[in-house]
Amino acid sequence: MxxxxxxxxxxxxxxxxxxxxxxxxxxxxxxxxxxxxxxxxxxxxxxxxxxxxxxxxxxxxxxxxxxxxxxxxxxxxxxxxxxxxxxxxxxxxxxxxxxxxxxxxxxxxxxxxxxxxxxxxxxLNLGWYLVLDIAVHAALLGWGQWTQARRALLHSLRERALRAENEQGRRVAEARTLERTKMAREMHDVLAHRLSLLATYAGALEYRPDSSPEKLAQAAGVIRAGVHQALDELREVISVLRDSEIEELPGGRPQPTFGDLTWLVDESRDAGTEIRYDEAVTAPESLPPATGRTAYRVVQEGLTNARKHAAGRPVTLVVKGQPGGTLQIELTNPRGNGVPLTPGSGTGLVGLTERVQLAGGTLDHGEADGGFRLHASLPWPA
Structure with a gap:
């Protein structure tokens, strides 16, 4: 002091x-x-x-x-x-x-x-002189201590303002980092699935050059349409990440929900992936939209990884649950030949785990019975 x-x-x-x-x-x-x-x-x-x-x-x-x-x-x-x-x-x-x-x-x-x-x-008698003497020095003492306390207070306020400014800067930096992480996760979830489909069609063109002109034209048309759709989804992701509560993407197309799982499975089947889809969900319309979107992302990531690392192998997808319990999602596929169809960053499952945890659920993944198993459990309030 x-x-x-x-x-x-x-x-x-x-x-x-x-x-x-x-x-x-x-x-x-x-x-x-x-x-x-x-x-x-x-x-x-x-x-x-x-x-x-x-x-x-x-x-x-x-x-x-x-x-x-x-x-x-x-x-x-x-x-x-x-x-x-x-x-x-x-x-x-x-x-x-x-x-x-x-x-x-x-x-x-x-x-x-x-x-x-x-x-x-x-x-001036000595008594009054003593009174004045004591009063003057007491006033000097009080004035000096008040000045010292005021100086210390101003110093404390300056330090507090500096700490608040540094804290605000740190929060802004953390918010930016979180937004970048969120954007990277959304781009991975949205674009990895789309690009893996394009890689599947491109691989068919590469290994089957003797196909009929009609099939080649059809595959080229699918690739062209997929590229345009991937670009549209990229713009949509960048726009929607500014507000995580937006329920509808630019252009009027809503975000994916649990009801879009069937379309997602059909799209992967059209790309040549054999999928056995078993759904046993009671009252799916009562599923919260946020939980439905998380379920969609889990299935999307599982199908994308299966297509990249075990191309041509069958996939089994089981989805079951009911209100007041949990929504269970399990996706399994045999082991691939060790050569991925497209390179991956290895962060998709990390981001997916964080997404599921934020939704209050759990995610397990790893090798099981000579293949790969992805299992997610999401809470489903009554």
Whole structure:
């Protein structure tokens, strides 16, 4: 606390101004005392003490306690040290804890009391002098401590504002990172499925160049339409990620729901994937839209991975559930030949796991019975 309250050392110009002001007050004090009752014999002594006291002001910045004690001692000898001693008491009160400042104020009070005893002021008895002495030093002590507390408060407010600004910057950075992660997940979910279908058709063109012109034209048309659809979905993903609660994509096409699973399965079948789809869902219309979208993404990711890593192998999809329980999704397929149809980033299942966890469910995936198994469990409130 003591070190934090020490202000910066004043400049040379500020020292000159301070010493000049104190010197003027000292001269005024000397004139006032000489015009009252004291003889001119004290004048030279008071001038010397006043010069020494004004010079001691320069040491208050580096050694405020020692300089203040010295000024209190000079105040015992001459009223010429009173202005300087007052400044010393105030300086310590502004820069040091209350206990030390109170001791310095007490030293100043005692110093001026001794001065009032052996060099009293004409027309002012010792009792009133003591009252004024105590009141002045108490006021200096209170003023200095208030200034110190105000300075500490302003410093605390500045630090708090700086921390709040840094915290706001950190939150903005986290929000941007979260948005980028969300965008990457959505792009993966939406585009990986579409591009894997295009890769399937392109592979058919590559390995069956002897197909009839009609089939080649049909496959090329599917690829062209798929590319346009992938571009449309990319624009839609970028737009919809600005508001995760939007229920309808630009162009009027709604986001996928649980009811679109049949279309998703048929699309994969048209691309040549053999799928056995077993659905046993009670009252699917009561399924929350967010849960339905998550279920759609789970099946989409499972079919995409099966098409990439086990092309030409059959896929078994089982979906079952009822209100008040859970929606169970299980997708299994045999092991592939080890050569993926298209390269993958390996982050699709990571993002899917996070999506399912955010929906309050669980996701398990891994090798099972010589193949791959993907199982998701999503809560379905009644």
């Amino acid at each position: 003591e070190e934090s309250c020490v202000v910066a050392r004043p400049s040379r110009r500020a020292n000159i101004i301070a010493v000049s002001a104190i010197g003027l007050l000292t001269a005024t004090t000397l004139v006032g005392r000489q015009s009252s009752s004291e003889s001119t014999g004290w004048l030279i002594f008071d001038i010397v003490v006043g010069v020494v006291a004004c010079g001691s002001i320069l040491f208050l910045g580096r050694r405020p306690i020692q300089a203040s004690l010295a000024l209190a001692a000079l105040a015992m000898l001459s009223p010429a040290a009173t202005p300087s001693s007052t400044v010393g008491t105030l300086t310590v009160a502004q820069r040091r804890p209350l206990r030390i400042a109170a001791l310095i104020a007490l030293a100043g009070t005692l110093g001026h009391l001794v001065q009032g005893i052996w060099r009293p002021i004409h027309g």
